[in-house]
Amino acid sequence: MSAKDKFKLLREQEIPELRTRGYLYEHIKTGAQFLSLVNDDKNKVFGVTFRTPPTDSTGVAHIMEHSVLNGSRKYPLKDPFKQLIGSSVNTFLNAFTFPDKTVYPCASAHIKDFYNIVDVYLDTVFYPVLSREAFMQEGWHYEVDGDALTYKGVVFNEMKGSYSDPKHIANNYAMNSLFPDTTYGVDSGGDPARIPDLTYEQFKEFHDTYYHPSNSFAYFYGDDDPEKRFEILEEYLGDFDRKNISSEIALQVRFTEPSRSKHSYPAGEGDKGIVSINWMIGEIKDVVLRHALVVLGYMLTGTPGSPLRKALIDSQLGDDFMVTLDPEDELRQVCFSAGLKGIDPGDTGILETLIFDTLEKLASEGLDQESVDAGLNAVEFSLREVDGVGGSAFPRGLNLCLQSLGMWLHGLDPIEMLAFEKPLNELKQRTKDNPHYFEDLIQKYLLDNTHRSTVTLTPNTTLFETQAKQEVERLEVKYNSLDDSEKERIIKEEAVLKKWQETPDTQEDLAKLPALTLTDLDTKIETVPTQLNAMNDAQVLFHDLETNGIVYIDLGFDMSTLPMHLLSYCNVLSTAFLEVGTSKDDYVSFMQRIDALTGGIATENMVTKHSTNGTIVSQVFMNGRALARQVSDMLALMRDALLHVRLDNKERFKQIVTEAKVGFETSIVDSGHAVVGGRLRSMLSESGWIGEQVGGIDQLQFVRALLKRIDTDWEGVLKDLSEARQLLVNQSSLIVNVTCSYAVWRGLESHVTAFVKEIPSTPVVKQGWHAAPVPASEGLSIPAQVNFVGKGANLYNLGYEFDASIFVIVKFLRSGYLWDTVRLQGGAYGGFCAFDKQSGVFSFLSYRDPNTSDTIARYDAVVEYLRTFELSDADLEKVKIATVGDLGKYKLPDEKGRAALIRHLVGETDESRQETHDQAFNTTLKDFHTFADTLEKLNKQGIISILGSESALKSSDLDLTITNVL
Numbered sequence: 001m002s003a004k005d006k007f008k009l010l011r012e013q014e015i016p017e018l019r020t021r022g023y024l025y026e027h028i029k030t031g032a033q034f035l036s037l038v039n040d041d042k043n044k045v046f047g048v049t050f051r052t053p054p055t056d057s058t059g060v061a062h063i064m065e066h067s068v069l070n071g072s073r074k075y076p077l078k079d080p081f082k083q084l085i086g087s088s089v090n091t092f093l094n095a096f097t098f099p100d101k102t103v104y105p106c107a108s109a110h111i112k113d114f115y116n117i118v119d120v121y122l123d124t125v126f127y128p129v130l131s132r133e134a135f136m137q138e139g140w141h142y143e144v145d146g147d148a149l150t151y152k153g154v155v156f157n158e159m160k161g162s163y164s165d166p167k168h169i170a171n172n173y174a175m176n177s178l179f180p181d182t183t184y185g186v187d188s189g190g191d192p193a194r195i196p197d198l199t200y201e202q203f204k205e206f207h208d209t210y211y212h213p214s215n216s217f218a219y220f221y222g223d224d225d226p227e228k229r230f231e232i233l234e235e236y237l238g239d240f241d242r243k244n245i246s247s248e249i250a251l252q253v254r255f256t257e258p259s260r261s262k263h264s265y266p267a268g269e270g271d272k273g274i275v276s277i278n279w280m281i282g283e284i285k286d287v288v289l290r291h292a293l294v295v296l297g298y299m300l301t302g303t304p305g306s307p308l309r310k311a312l313i314d315s316q317l318g319d320d321f322m323v324t325l326d327p328e329d330e331l332r333q334v335c336f337s338a339g340l341k342g343i344d345p346g347d348t349g350i351l352e353t354l355i356f357d358t359l360e361k362l363a364s365e366g367l368d369q370e371s372v373d374a375g376l377n378a379v380e381f382s383l384r385e386v387d388g389v390g391g392s393a394f395p396r397g398l399n400l401c402l403q404s405l406g407m408w409l410h411g412l413d414p415i416e417m418l419a420f421e422k423p424l425n426e427l428k429q430r431t432k433d434n435p436h437y438f439e440d441l442i443q444k445y446l447l448d449n450t451h452r453s454t455v456t457l458t459p460n461t462t463l464f465e466t467q468a469k470q471e472v473e474r475l476e477v478k479y480n481s482l483d484d485s486e487k488e489r490i491i492k493e494e495a496v497l498k499k500w501q502e503t504p505d506t507q508e509d510l511a512k513l514p515a516l517t518l519t520d521l522d523t524k525i526e527t528v529p530t531q532l533n534a535m536n537d538a539q540v541l542f543h544d545l546e547t548n549g550i551v552y553i554d555l556g557f558d559m560s561t562l563p564m565h566l567l568s569y570c571n572v573l574s575t576a577f578l579e580v581g582t583s584k585d586d587y588v589s590f591m592q593r594i595d596a597l598t599g600g601i602a603t604e605n606m607v608t609k610h611s612t613n614g615t616i617v618s619q620v621f622m623n624g625r626a627l628a629r630q631v632s633d634m635l636a637l638m639r640d641a642l643l644h645v646r647l648d649n650k651e652r653f654k655q656i657v658t659e660a661k662v663g664f665e666t667s668i669v670d671s672g673h674a675v676v677g678g679r680l681r682s683m684l685s686e687s688g689w690i691g692e693q694v695g696g697i698d699q700l701q702f703v704r705a706l707l708k709r710i711d712t713d714w715e716g717v718l719k720d721l722s723e724a725r726q727l728l729v730n731q732s733s734l735i736v737n738v739t740c741s742y743a744v745w746r747g748l749e750s751h752v753t754a755f756v757k758e759i760p761s762t763p764v765v766k767q768g769w770h771a772a773p774v775p776a777s778e779g780l781s782i783p784a785q786v787n788f789v790g791k792g793a794n795l796y797n798l799g800y801e802f803d804a805s806i807f808v809i810v811k812f813l814r815s816g817y818l819w820d821t822v823r824l825q826g827g828a829y830g831g832f833c834a835f836d837k838q839s840g841v842f843s844f845l846s847y848r849d850p851n852t853s854d855t856i857a858r859y860d861a862v863v864e865y866l867r868t869f870e871l872s873d874a875d876l877e878k879v880k881i882a883t884v885g886d887l888g889k890y891k892l893p894d895e896k897g898r899a900a901l902i903r904h905l906v907g908e909t910d911e912s913r914q915e916t917h918d919q920a921f922n923t924t925l926k927d928f929h930t931f932a933d934t935l936e937k938l939n940k941q942g943i944i945s946i947l948g949s950e951s952a953l954k955s956s957d958l959d960l961t962i963t964n965v966l
Contacts (some may be wrong), residue, residue, distance in 0.1 A: 003230035006238065007034060011035050011408075015419045017384060019548075022415040023105045023226075027237050030213035035404060035414050036229055037397070041334030043091055043307055044222030045397030047105035049126055051247035051409055052210045053183035058198035058271040059190015059207045062097040063139035063155050065104075068207070069095065070134035073127035075504045075513055077818075078134075080120050083534045086815030087515050087846025087878030089113050090884025092395050097949045098189050099175070099331065099411055103402070104554075109519075109890040113226060115232070116514035120235045125211055132493075133500040137824055141497065142478075142490050143579045149475040149490075151196055152850070157786055158829040159190045161848035164784040165669045169265045169324070170274050170457060174324040174337055177261055177453035179252045182330060193467070193784070196474075201865040211820070215238045218587050219409060220637045221397030235633065249332045251283060254622035255451040262345070263278050266467075267459030268783045270965040271499065274457040275348050276324045276579055277355050281445045283333050287407070287416045288430070290334070290424040293327040295427070296441050297336055298365060299375035301681040303595065304579050304655070305588035306752075307339055307371070311358040314657050315687045318343035320662035330406030336446070338632070340660060345458045352454060356447070357836065363442045372431060372438060374595030376424070381599035383420045385550065385625075395891070464785060464949065471536055501824050507872070518921065525917050526888055528900040529908050535753055537761040538734040543900055544742045545893040548837065551740040552625050552894040555638060558733035559607070559618035559694075560766045564722040566767070568702040572657050573724055574603035574620050580652045582644040592639070597633040601641070607691035609838040611907040614689050616769070618694075619905065620728060625628030625894065628740070635755040642729045643758070652666065654710050662701045665966060670948045673787030673847045676835065679945040680792040681780065685839035686771035687818065697965060731761035735905070777944040778955035779960035786829075786848040787948030789855040794936040800934045804919030806835050806928035809866075811883045812928070814941050817865055821858045822846050838906060842938060852946055852956035860939045873926050883920050887913075 007025040014021050020039040027034060052061045069081035076648025077083060079690075084093055091108035104121050109115040140153035162168045172187050179185040220229045252877055265274065282291045300308040301323055309321045319342025325335035338355060386396040394402075404414035431437045460466075482490070522852035531542045559570055577593070578601060594601050601624040607655075608617050620643070626634040647653065680697040692698045710717055736752060738745060796802075813833050822831025830847035844859040893897060903913070944958060953962050 002236040004227060006234055007230060008911040011413070011415065013419060015413050015415070017357065017421040018386065018418065019783070020290065024413070024415055027213065027233070029242060030240050031242050032213040032233075033217045033408070034233060035217070035219045035408070036226060037400065038226050039221070039223065040829065041222045041520055042395060042826050043110045043395050043397065044109065044111070044114045044224045045092070045105060045107040045219070045395055045401060046114070046121065046221075047103055047219040047398070047401050048623055049101050049103045049217040049405060049409070050210050050215050051100060051249070052102045053100050053247060054186055054188050055183065055251055057187040057191040057194040057196075058202075059155055059159060059187070059195045060198055061141070061199065061380045062159075062189045062790060063135065063195075064206055065095045065097045065102050067130060067134045067203075068124050068128040068211070068493060070138065071129035071131070071625065071817040073121040074123045075120055076129065076509050077513065078500070080124065080513055082815055082819050083510070083513050084117060084120060085882070086811060087513070087882050089115060089516065089521070089881060090117055090825075091890045092398060093117065093757065097188055099184050099403065102672065103405070105398050105401060106864065107398060110516070112520055113516055114224060116177045116516070118232060119514060122232070126213070126236050128207065130207060130300060131202060131500075132200055133497050135203050136493070136497050139198060139203065140195050140587065141493065143494050144491050146485060146682060147479075148299055151471070151475070152827045153195070154827060154829060155190055156192055156195050157827050157850050158848050159195065160192045160785040160850075161669065161829065162189060163336075164191055164266060165784065166267070166274060166457070167324075167666060170276055170322070170339075170455070171324050172357050173263050173455045173457065174276050174278045176452065177259055177455050178335060178451070180632055182250045182252045184249075184252070184333075193470070193479075210245065210247055212243050212245060213240045214243040217405070219401045219404070221400060229395055250713070252280060252333060254280075254282075257450055261453065262456045262458065264460040264461040264463055265457045266577055266783050267461055267526040269461060271320070271459040272342045273345035273459060274322070274339065274341050275318075275343050275351050276337050276343065276455050277352060278325055278337040278453045278455065279446055280451040281327070281334040281336060281448050281449065282451075283410070284774075285412055286936070290407075290417070291420065291423050292427050292438070292441060293336075293445070294428075295332060295375045296438055297327040297439065299371050301338060301404060301819045302375070302378065304589045305845060306592040307362055307367070308355065308358055310588065311354060313339065315354055317347050317354070318646055320659050320666075330402065330776040332410045341666070345456050348454060348456045359446055363439045363447060367438055370589065370592040373941055374592040377427065377597070378595040378600070380420070380424055383424070385446055386601065396458050413904055430546075461783070462840075464783060467785075472882050474805055486489065490682045490832060491497035491888065498503060498825070501820065510875070513876055518881060521881060521887075522886055523921070525913050527911065528896045530900050530904070532904070535736065535756050536611070537732045537755045538736055538759070540736045540738065540752065540756075541901055541904060542738075542745055543739045543897040544745070545739055545896060547740050547893045549627055549744070549893075550625055550898055551628055551631050551744060552623070553631070553634070553752075554624075554737035554898060556619045556719060556735040556901070556905070557728045557730065558727070558735065558764070558766075559620055560604070560616065560769070561727045561730060561733055561764060562724055563767050564769050565610075566727070567690065567722055569724045570605050570694050570700060571699055572619055572653075572660055572703065572706070573721060573728070574605060574622070575656050575660065576647060576653060577603060577622065577641040577645050579656055580649050581646045582640045583646060587649070590637075594637055597626070597630055598637065599627070601634065601637060605692055605694050606902070607687055608906055609685070609687040611838065611912065613907070616690055616771075617905050618690060623898075628748060632751045635751055639758055645725065647725065648718055650710065650714055653721075654707070657703055657707050657710065661700065661707060664700045664703070668947070668966060669784055671791075672784075672831070673689070673830070673845045675780070675846060675948050676788045676790035676945045677843050677845055678788050679780070680843045680943065681839060681841045682834065683773050683775045683943055683945075684792060684794040684841045685773060685836075687839050688841060689771040689773040690769065698963075704964075714847050729759060730764065731756060731759040732764045734759055735901070737897060737901040739894055775943045777958065777960050778946075779958075779962040780945070780947040781950040781953060781964045782961055784949055785947055786850060786892055787846070787852055787952050789849050789852055790842055790843055790945045791856055791859050791938075791942050792843035793942040794840045795842050795934055796836070798934060798937040800840070803927070804916040806922040807887065808880055808883045808920055808933065809928055809931050810835050812879045813826060815879075815882070816860060818844075818858075821861075822849070822855055826851050826855060826858060831855075851944075852948065852952055856944060856958065862935045864937055865930045866928050866935065869928075876923070876925060880923055884917065887920060
């Protein structure tokens with residue numbers, strides 16, 4: 001009997017809109033589900049998912065997700081996941097804990113590498129070691145510190161970071177308010193106050209209960225051999241018998257009347273409240289209706305011009321709109337929410353009235369057809385590109401996997417959710433048959449729905465201190481209850497854990513992990529077809545790539561035409577191009593046209609340094625995507641945005657600036673490592689300093705000041721904006737980047753030519769900025785329970801000459817030394833290092849870190865580590881493979897086209913890329929030892945930047961200049 005015969009085909013379907021054929025199977029012996037998607041995508045994806053409904057907020061599902069990756073039956077390493085990061089050419093390698101499931105996905109464009117990873121993942125989830133040391137390291141454990149106890153653990157500190165994020169807190173309270181009786185009402189990630197309640201025995205029992213094939217959902221996607229998929233799965237599933245597992249997600253009984261609750265959240269001085277109105281819509285088995293609710297959610301709140309979002313922002317009750325729960329969230333019972341950040345908690349009732357008055361008006365007077373067309377087109381385009389509404393950095397196959405799980409895990413057909421063309425056509429027909437279709441949805445699922453909640457969060461500037469005090473008191477009670485033998489036991493367990501962490505895996509065990517060899521990789525880089533042509537006074541880059549009928553156009557304008565005093569406007573000006581309206585359309589109509597006629601238009605900024613001449617390369621990009629037949633409409637929209645933008649719309653511009661301020665402030669806690677990295681670059685390089693003015697803490701300070709200036713000197717602000725737009729939008733500094741097939745390009749080239757002619761052309765005058773980086777160690781104070789610790793230097797200024805071996809060393813340190821010392825031993829959620837080839841800045845960074853000075857000491861110890869460590873030829877080859885994989889990472893056609901644009905702008909040729917590739921291939925152990933000399937200079941001359949609480953910054957023994965950021 002073949003492996004395939006051990007699976008029963010439940011159904012199959014051609015999905016032409018995805019150029020895929022889908023098969024749904026059940027493993028006969030165990031009942032495991034298997035979705036097989038067959039197509040020609042080289043970026044192959046595998047995933048295995050388990051329903052894992054927690055009953056409390058101890059974080060057991062999350063800790064399990066971390067811990068199963070710490071060794072298995074076939075791969076008895078402490079951390080095979082870390083080894084894969086450092087030796088694979090994967091395009092995705094991670095795991096996710098959701099409120100009701102745990103997903104283990106991976107992807108690779110290399111078939112041998114793909115099979116290697118899949119085998120490790122399957123052995124990991126079904127046969128993990130789950131040692132007590134892994135539980136202590138990843139979850140939590142006690143450590144004796146003098147006459148006191150402390151908590152340590154990776155997940156414990158990760159969730160302390162999450163509980164410093166107001167959005168995470170608001171989401172938790174919203175879920176709890178709607179689902180008080182089901183698994184959705186607890187925090188699957190773990191509440192730091194509850195995580196120490198979890199015992200090792202409960203942890204083990206959780207795996208025994210849920211990690212079984214009878215509760216599994218396996219997934220393959222891509223161009224790998226469909227028949228081999230059965231052999232791979234049967235090797236593991238065949239070891240088990242069917243088991244009755246009660247993992248179904250219980251349905252929350254509907255409320256007969258709405259609920260209201262008030263809570264506090266940790267905040268800084270001057271912060272206001274957060275209020276959300278939340279609805280539990282219910283279990284939706286009709287796939288057409290599921291799509292309809294996603295479209296409705298997008299129509300109501302998806303853009304600044306959406307009617308519900310606009311009503312809330314226009315009310316000026318708060319600083320920024322927020323969605324806590326979304327119809328796209330893959331819960332068994334669909335939810336929706338709307339609310340405001342920066343609102344006076346006393347205005348909760350006013351906000352409720354405003355929301356319901358707006359919905360009543362929409363239900364009675366109707367949504368305009370432009371909103372309906374825009375919502376339908378935006379959702380359809382995102383499904384066609386397989387990136388989800390709002391985009392995604394995940395491989396397409398993984399996005400499809402996640403899309404399918406929302407129905408699949410709850411007993412419904414996953415293929416039906418993926419084959420979107422038929423239900424979307426039916427949805428369009430429903431809207432034709434019933435012109436009030438979406439209005440009826442508003443009435444039924446929002447206005448008449450009593451299963452809703454109002455959650456009010458009040459800022460509390462001392463909440464962290466209170467929580468810290470409670471934690472200390474809890475630890476004191478525990479410590480005082482221990483007798484000497486119990487204290488000794490904790491000390492011994494800590495010593496055992498430390499020894500386990502510091503003891504390297506044996507070469508015998510390391511050899512068990514499947515790995516590629518350098519001969520498995522291409523010795524030549526992949527090049528992108530690129531044609532450079534002049535078009536009037538502009539430059540045009542064209543990339544002949546198959547894009548499935550979609551055209552990608554990027555417009556780049558040179559920031560260096562702006563004088564220094566206008567540079568900081570780039571962020572809000574580029575947003576205003578699309579969101580403030582034009583002389584032809586108000587901003588609502590304009591954004592509706594974008595959604596209805598294109599796949600989306602967005603703006604972004606880039607600041608870096610040229611590879612050869614050392615000049616600063618800075619661009620404002622406007623990026624658009626559309627079907628070939630929509631390109632003329634998209635270019636017309638881009639033209640109107642650039643040439644006819646209504647910068648004199650004071651109130652709307654002020655909203656944009658407010659949203660920029662709040663958005664940046666909100667992102668700081670979640671992206672603290674990026675903030676610190678930007679600060680280091682700003683003090684160590686001219687390009688980094690310019691980048692900080694455009695997008696870092698300095699930009700935040702500018703935006704805060706700009707908000708005040710709008711009220712006191714609007715004429716001056718408008719003059720600056722108008723001058724910046726005029727200098728920036730110049731045909732002579734324009735570069736147009738087009739990615740599509742040649743056949744499509746021939747049909748649209750005339751449209752691009754006509755567009756370029758309409759852009760004004762004047763001689764380019766570069767301003768010659770005088771960037772002023774001032775290296776100085778600093779502490780940035782925010783309300784948080786964890787820190788983000790950075791140290792760096794400009795290696796070029798220290799005499800270093802670039803060699804691509806540095807990328808191999810960086811990869812090795814990230815997946816080796818820093819992972820072990822900063823993450824596993826130090827308890828931070830992440831420890832990294834990075835090198836910017838263009839500027840020469842080398843940075844050490846940590847993420848959600850309980851430490852400050854200790855982490856700096858670990859960075860400094862890298863020097864001695866590199867000087868003395870030995871690396872076998874086999875291990876060196878592994879890290880070289882992973883590095884070369886990073887340098888040649890698989891990209892989708894639009895990503896290839898955009899990467900080629902960036903390379904053109906910074907002067908990076910295919911020849912220089914090949915040289916970098918070859919140098920990485922030829923890295924030796926001597927390169928590691930030699931690089932220690934460079935890092936020794938960094939130790940002595942480097943600067944420190946730490947983002948964290950004021951108390952943590954002051955209690956460190958570092959000489960920091962402390963600035964309050966939030």
